[in-house]
Amino acid sequence: MSVNAPGRAKIDAKTLRTDAWWLQPAITAAVLLSFIVYATWRAFEDKFYFVNELNPGGKVDLISPFYSPCLASHCVSGSSMLGQPIGSWWTLSPALLILVFPLGFRFTCYYYRKAYFRSFWLSPPACAVAEPHTKYTGETRFPLLVNNLHRYFFYIGLVFNALLTIDAFIAFRGVQGGFHMSVGTVVLLLNATFLWLYSLSCHSCRHAMGGRLNHFSKHPVRYRMWTWISRLNTHHPKFAWISLIGVALADYYVRCISAGTFTDILFF
Amino acid sequence: MGYTSKFRVWRGDDTDGGLVDFEVEVNEGEVVLDIVHRLQATEAPDLAVRWNCKAGKCGSCSAEVNGRPRLMCMTRMSTFSQDEVVTVTPLRAFPVIKDLVTDVSFNYQKAREIPSFAPPVGVEPGDYRMQQVDVQRSQEFRKCIECFLCQNTCHVIRDHEENKEAFAGPRYFIRLAELDMHPLDVKDRRRGAQEEHGLGMCNITKCCTDVCPEHIHITDNAIIPMKERVADVKYDPLKRILLKITSRDD
Numbered sequence: 001m002s003v004n005a006p007g008r009a010k011i012d013a014k015t016l017r018t019d020a021w022w023l024q025p026a027i028t029a030a031v032l033l034s035f036i037v038y039a040t041w042r043a044f045e046d047k048f049y050f051v052n053e054l055n056p057g058g059k060v061d062l063i064s065p066f067y068s069p070c071l072a073s074h075c076v077s078g079s080s081m082l083g084q085p086i087g088s089w090w091t092l093s094p095a096l097l098i099l100v101f102p103l104g105f106r107f108t109c110y111y112y113r114k115a116y117f118r119s120f121w122l123s124p125p126a127c128a129v130a131e132p133h134t135k136y137t138g139e140t141r142f143p144l145l146v147n148n149l150h151r152y153f154f155y156i157g158l159v160f161n162a163l164l165t166i167d168a169f170i171a172f173r174g175v176q177g178g179f180h181m182s183v184g185t186v187v188l189l190l191n192a193t194f195l196w197l198y199s200l201s202c203h204s205c206r207h208a209m210g211g212r213l214n215h216f217s218k219h220p221v222r223y224r225m226w227t228w229i230s231r232l233n234t235h236h237p238k239f240a241w242i243s244l245i246g247v248a249l250a251d252y253y254v255r256c257i258s259a260g261t262f263t264d265i266l267f268f
Numbered sequence: 269m270g271y272t273s274k275f276r277v278w279r280g281d282d283t284d285g286g287l288v289d290f291e292v293e294v295n296e297g298e299v300v301l302d303i304v305h306r307l308q309a310t311e312a313p314d315l316a317v318r319w320n321c322k323a324g325k326c327g328s329c330s331a332e333v334n335g336r337p338r339l340m341c342m343t344r345m346s347t348f349s350q351d352e353v354v355t356v357t358p359l360r361a362f363p364v365i366k367d368l369v370t371d372v373s374f375n376y377q378k379a380r381e382i383p384s385f386a387p388p389v390g391v392e393p394g395d396y397r398m399q400q401v402d403v404q405r406s407q408e409f410r411k412c413i414e415c416f417l418c419q420n421t422c423h424v425i426r427d428h429e430e431n432k433e434a435f436a437g438p439r440y441f442i443r444l445a446e447l448d449m450h451p452l453d454v455k456d457r458r459r460g461a462q463e464e465h466g467l468g469m470c471n472i473t474k475c476c477t478d479v480c481p482e483h484i485h486i487t488d489n490a491i492i493p494m495k496e497r498v499a500d501v502k503y504d505p506l507k508r509i510l511l512k513i514t515s516r517d518d
């Protein structure tokens with residue numbers, strides 16, 4: 001049934017909105033699609049994800065966030081911070097082993113849910129604009145029921161954030177040793193920072209920090225943390241976009257250095 | 269500095285109806301409700317419209333202006349350009365009675381389905397004591413003026429009449445959140461929210477928040493926290509086990 005159910009005011013138009021209500025979902029869809037296309041290409045590319053002394057343009061060790069941790073046996077030597085526990089039977093790109101976690105984190109994120117339900121699934125495309133579906137059950141059944149497991153992806157996401165932060169710190173050690181700083185180090189550090197802001201502003205984080213309590217007065221410390229996370233939480237959509245674009249740019253930077261497109265710029 | 273505006277108002281009842289064109293005078297500082305009243309006073313004396321306070325506080329004058337759910341008394345004519353056609357229709361998610369007046373009894377039905385405030389046994393009204401930090405979250409939801417704009421905009425029922433039975437709607441999700449977070453409410457409302465009031469049908473697309481004239485953060489502060497609380501009892505086996513092992517209650 002639709003917005004024209006019997007008994008309601010008889011109006012044929014699906015919406016009477018006169019503004020450009022389609023613009024927001026169109027932009028969202030375009031950005032998300034570009035990211036998906038880029039990430040898929042890079043995940044399958046299986047090269048140019050690591051920079052070390054073998055790269056003529058490399059000044060510091062850099063690893064692409066799409067490929068860290070690199071767990072398969074054929075990972076470029078030096079790129080496997082956690083060793084190579086997967087072994088040699090895995091012959092596809094090592095990115096495919098890990099991408100499901102950050103992907104799952106974003107797919108189940110409360111903000112991205114709004115984004116894709118509006119822009120891809122058009123339910124609804126915009127407020128007070130009729131959706132095209134004849135039936136709707138929301139998140140009550142599989143597979144969308146899985147969105148209720150968001151907190152697990154959040155916990156795993158924290159592990160990834162920690163690893164990517166370590167990657168950034170490792171980068172400060174130059175390919176010849178010592179302490180150095182280059183554009184690449186800054187790129188990885190910014191990427192890790194954006195990811196932390198995205199994760200810490202997560203609604204599941206807000207809930208775990210104190211949202212689930214009914215008596216803040218009995219838990220002053222958690223109340224403090226909840227207040228703090230709540231403040232970040234209002235910016236969650238912004239962090240979601242910044243960190244998404246950030247991670248793609250960080251990967252692209254590493255790719256360019258690794259492929260020799262240009263040289264990393266060393267500050268000291 | 270008045271001007272003549274092109275107005276289109278939906279007129280009809282539950283059997284038939286359509287948009288009717290008017291040309292009507294608009295003066296500086298006026299809101300859409302003023303213009304509707306001018307139509308009543310001039311060309312359309314039998315035009316039905318519901319209103320009370322003209323101050324955005326009674327929640328009676330909800331309608332859709334240029335397709336956007338709004339309070340007519342809070343929608344300034346200055347937000348439209350002078351040559352723009354302004355279209356006013358009744359709320360489109362509820363049965364229409366006449367012209368701009370709809371039957372919102374669905375909402376009262378849903379209100380009755382929410383179990384009321386349940387203080388601890390032995391605590392009488394008048395003896396309620398609580399700290400401000402503990403009730404502050406619930407207080408945000410008490411700002412609701414029951415305009416039902418959120419209920420009207422929510423696509424779950426706006427686009428799917430058949431979901432009305434299973435879905436309480438955003439206005440009642442804030443009620444559930446208000447009670448579940450209340451320091452003196454002892455009833456557990458988490459399972460009920462999902463199993464009886466249809467919280468799972470909400471896909472957090474946030475239109476309720478967008479239209480709320482009281483700027484209540486319906487999605488961020490009520491629906492999502494309630495979804496997380498539901499997950500605590502229904503979708504988080506690890507947490508259940510952990511609480512068992514540490515013999516802690518949540």
Ligand code: SF4
Nearest residue numbers: 422470472473474476
């Ligand atoms: S966020 Fe949920 S309750 Fe609010 S309008 Fe959207 S689907 Fe309805």
Ligand code: SF4
Nearest residue numbers: 412413415416418480
């Ligand atoms: S929550 Fe906001 S939009 Fe919904 S009925 Fe209350 S005041 Fe109106």
Ligand code: FES
Nearest residue numbers: 109110111202203
């Ligand atoms: S990451 Fe967006 S809500 Fe958790």
Ligand code: FES
Nearest residue numbers: 321322327329341
């Ligand atoms: S008349 Fe009371 S809210 Fe508009």
